[in-house]
Amino acid sequence: MKRVYAKEELCLNCRLCEVYCKTAHSASKDVLKANKYETPAPVSRVTVYGDKLRSAAVNCRHCENPKCVQACITGAMTKDPATGIVAVDEHKCIGCMTCLAVCPYGCITTGRFAIKCDLCRGETEPACVKNCPNRALVYTDLGGAQE
């Protein structure tokens, strides 16, 4: 499946991916409103780790056999067999955060319910990839299975 890959050697540590992830997952879809005026404030699904010399944007790997799905006690976390996207059903999630505890990549954020990357469902390119100023994030199918 197509996944988002981070190129550490090109990452600027500008963290605009986070800004645009929030925007994409906001009610207004407007960069200013989403990041400044909207409540509840949208949460970024991608996080840049590192410093100015070395950094990379980390987000959900959408594993072949996701530990979060196995651990979910309500069946809210599922992997879509067609697209391979691992996503949370906000109506079923009770916010127990077992998923967070088992995720090997640390890609789940706490909130009223579990918050994670959904690859901007339906978009040809996720917002983080589309808005990266240095093409440090690429959305591609490299083949092979993620763990």
Add this chain to the structure above:
Amino acid sequence: MAVNYIPRRFNIVRDKERCIECGCCVRQCSNECHYFEAGGTTVLADSTNCVACHRCVDLCPTSALRIEKHVCDYRENANWTPQYQQEICRQAASGGTLLSGMGNPKPYPIYWDKILLNASQVTNPSIDPLREPMEIRTILGRKPEKLTVERKGKAITKMPPQVVVETPILFSAMSFGSISLNAQKSLAMAAQNLGTLFNTGEGGLHPDLEPYTDRAIVQVASGRFGVHKDYLNSARIVEIKIGQGAKPGIGGHLPGEKVNVEVSNARMIPEGSDAISPAPHHDIYSIEDLRQLIWSIKQATGNQKPVSVKIAAVHNVAAIVSGCARAGADIIAIDGFRGGTGAAPTRIRDNVGIPIELALAAADSRLREEGIRSQISLIAAGSFRCSADIVKAIALGADACYCASAPLIAMGCHMCQTCNTGKCNWGIATQRPELTKRLNPDIMHERVENLITAWNHEIKEIMGGMGINSVDSLRGNRLMLRGIGLSDRELAILGIKHAGE
């Protein structure tokens, strides 16, 4: 706190209603103008070190930033302008030579803006470049005096090495060291895809550029950095750099801090050592010495590479060009006084040399008077801002034009003129890894290619309007030019008539 004596130049203006405190500006500014206040939630700015490079402005996702000139009036004085006062204060503090980057910014006449182009009306037809072939292919290198044929269709004359470029626009010399490897790589990739040439400058050849050496001009400069037989033989053209328009008569100095392991390998000098190019070549104290170096290079390359000689446009340029041609140079590049640089003494940059327009016209006329213009190639350099400048240069007599500043601007340069500080926020004039990584060659080669492709289209459009379908017929065609607001003397040197004549 010591007295500063010099007010800051710019103000960073932040629209608080738009700032989302994402901190992008904080992490992008290498001059550390932006910062998070103690609590870490609010972004503030100290404009003291702002150079107006616009990195923060261009990356701000909500357009919350703006740079404005910091206005701090002095008592009016047409002689002791604020600039001279400030420069004196800087020197009073440092005791050093003033340094600047990029080309001469002073308001000297720009002749390109005083020359107008012609178009066909009635007596001959203009040509539509979308319907008819429009040729801008250019051949560089020495040409024999005449062609000998066995018969129509079969030539006997053996041609000296010729280099075909698909556009008369070449990228000028910028060394690895003065610019980043990523910037060089972007130009190399663009040159390959456009069918033109890039120039390694005097910094040697980084191994990453080897796939592009077929499109490379390699330089032999006074420091001889990175020069060896394979280096010469890998290139398409070998260029002896005598001078540079931004700093005629001056050598180069790449400070040791920029000589990292990569630069040190390419230049073949110890890591961390200053790379100093002497002012003259110490084996060229006269024209006959130049001839020896040219022939040495020709021998080292088995006569397979045209040898170019690059000189700065100085007062006696026509005679020097003629001398170079007679010394065996196949190509002569003249760099005008508005040409760019990574670092030059400000006084030299702003006061030495002459405009490329006059130098080119004088050199082309001189070579024609001597009957040798058609045997060598002439490249003009020193600030071409748009395709019309290129057309005018070719009509004055250039075979091709060297462009550097324009492709750098395509890659993000904002002419902040502080290349010499090594803090280029756009990853161009720096060797700091956190900055050079900002320039992704995969993106930038496309932007440079787009720029040159756009210029090529415009050149063809202008030629078509003139009723010319080959750049060969534009070259030296000064009847296509008219001066506007120029004196008789200037018109005479440019060899053109005034508008209305």
Add this chain to the structure above:
Amino acid sequence: MLKEGQVRIPAGCAIAAIIDRKGGLINGSEIIKSIALMHDRSNGLGGGFAAYGIYPEHKDAYAFHIFYDNAEAQKKCEEFLFKHFNVDEAERIPTKKIPAIKNGPDIWRYFARVNRVRMRNARLDEGEYVVQCVTRVNDAYEGAYIFSSGKNMGCFKAVGYPEDVGAFYMLDKYDAYLWTAHGRFPTNTPGWWGGAHPFNVLDWSIVHNGEISSYDANRRYIEQFGYKCTMQTDTEVITYLFDHLMRHHGLPANVAADVLTAPEWDEIDRMSPEKREYFTALRSIYSGALVNGPFSVILGSGKGLLAINDRLKLRSLTAATKGDRAYFASEESAIRIVCPNPDKVWSVSGADPVFVPLEIHQKEES
């Protein structure tokens, strides 16, 4: 108003030519009939003819045709001429007074051989010596203008429609194996006779239709080699290009034609290696001699006739053959009026110059 040479004057034109490849003679009335049909293509401000084989009794002497504005100019020019040449004969060119041709200069012709002592002292070959002498007169002798300087040939030109010019010079009294003719439509002219065409150097004569956009590139190229484009006309510069390529560089006429009308790079890139190498070398060495913009040119010489057209075919030029004769004209009708049933008629293409050699001369040479 500035006259030709002081200012560049674009012009449109009609051109025509007839050649008998076996050297058979053609009366001047034929070429007049052909060019007269294209009356509308000129505007009465210039017409002229070149005729080859008209002075067999003086075939080894240069025939100088000269316009004089006044007696003073003639005196000075003759002084120069008699010093540099051995003049066999000097006479007024016979003309007929006709109402359409007015205000002409005094027109003389001289049959002359070079002064060999002076030529050797100048260390020039004969052609170069004659060209330099002609250039000197036209450049430095105000009021004198040599408009024809070949052997066994002559140009006849004036301000007027070509058919009137033909009548004025009584060309029906001349028989030639090769005729070229020109009717001019300048956009601005002081009506100077020297500005009419054909343009001539030695035995090269050129009639040309078009306004070349490469003019200054070509002029500045050719002036490197001692030529001076005093007339500032396309015809002059094209003549010099041919003269330089053929006389100085020894290129055959069809190779010189390739230089002026070189094929496009797209085309060259598709050629066989040998031809590609030939054209690439040719375009590389002679880029300054490539002629651009609309033109059709007929180059006459003692060796034959060459017709070329621009690369984009922006100017008309038709060719036809009938027996030993070949006809050329800007319009096909101008051929059919003198040759109603040609064997073959075609439009000269930009890529394919037409060269009609004079076979009688080749035999003599071999």
